Amino acid sequence: MSSLLSVRDLNVTFPVMPRGAWPWTRPRMLRAVSDMGFDVEPGETLGIVGESGSGKSTLARAIIGTVPAASGQILWQGQDLAQLSPRARRAHRRDVQMVFQDPLAALDPRMTVGQIIAEPLVTHRRDMSSADRRAKVGEMMERVGLLPNLQNRYPHEFSGGQCQRIGIARALVLEPKLLICDEPVSALDVSVQAQVVNLLKELSRDLGLAMLFIAHDLSVVKHVSDRTLVMYLGRKMEEAEARTIVRAPRHPYTQALIASVPVPDPAREAARAGRAPLSGELPSPLDPPSGCVFRTRCPKARPDCAEGLPPVERLDQDHLVACPYHAPMGAEAATEPAE
């Protein structure tokens, strides 16, 4: 049986004109996503983690169909997104919804909360009466922890966390099969981040909803994901069960990401003392390093890392790592980032 979503050898490029170039100069190709592949099963949450600029949002945009793939395939329930009939395309637009980073910016300030949440129903469920729509909006508001009698209020009357709940209600009103959350809590106060993450986790469990949960912070991703995929400069570095990624990371990039998260407990801090945190800047995707793209910042880099792309090795059924010099199994340490 086919997965809900399968991404196969996906490449997404953007033409970029060099600064000061003549108008007739050929643009350079920026590779935002390279040779990406993974599957998402119904009801499953895949966390996607990586630094800013690693291609996470571009990947999300390719999956919802707002940026084209340069090559490769995105299969939705086994069907290639690029080949969908207009009817299947409409169904895909209903079935895949997004929650954005900046909740207030994502909501139209001139519309009431009720209108904002109902808007997808107006577009996709024309058969629905306005009374049914209102009832559905009230139900969604309750589901995300908002009082349904606030339908006539405007977004600016709500806090950041409440605005994100409105965004989530709007994304869920069409009962999608996949919710793509692109940094859904990074613009929120730390005090409300956990509440929103827990809400998303509960919703995914109760509604059998699959999620792609994108974040730069591994300690957020690990709470919500079943599996985690670590991206660097558009490429997959490691993919494994979420607990394995934080407890036994094998790729030097994943290890460095974990070592970069502050740990309040001195004993755990000491246990990971051998692991170097990330240093330096992400190279430009216009000029990625040859061979392994992480090698210029990698503490384990060897001369041959510059020669060719490292093959993706399957360590066990669920654990993939794109580094031939990954840490041996015995090197598991108490590296789990702070709660």
Ligand SMILES: Nc1ncnc2c1ncn2[C@@H]1O[C@H](COP(=O)(O)OP(=O)(O)OP(=O)(O)O)[C@@H](O)[C@H]1O
């Ligand atoms: N429309 C575009 N035109 C040109 N380059 C783009 C475009 N969109 C994204 N990029 C580039 O693609 C690369 C990946 O960007 P992307 O936003 O996908 O990364 P990200 O991991 O989501 O980072 P962030 O968390 O900062 O959004 C970056 O170098 C970015 O500048």
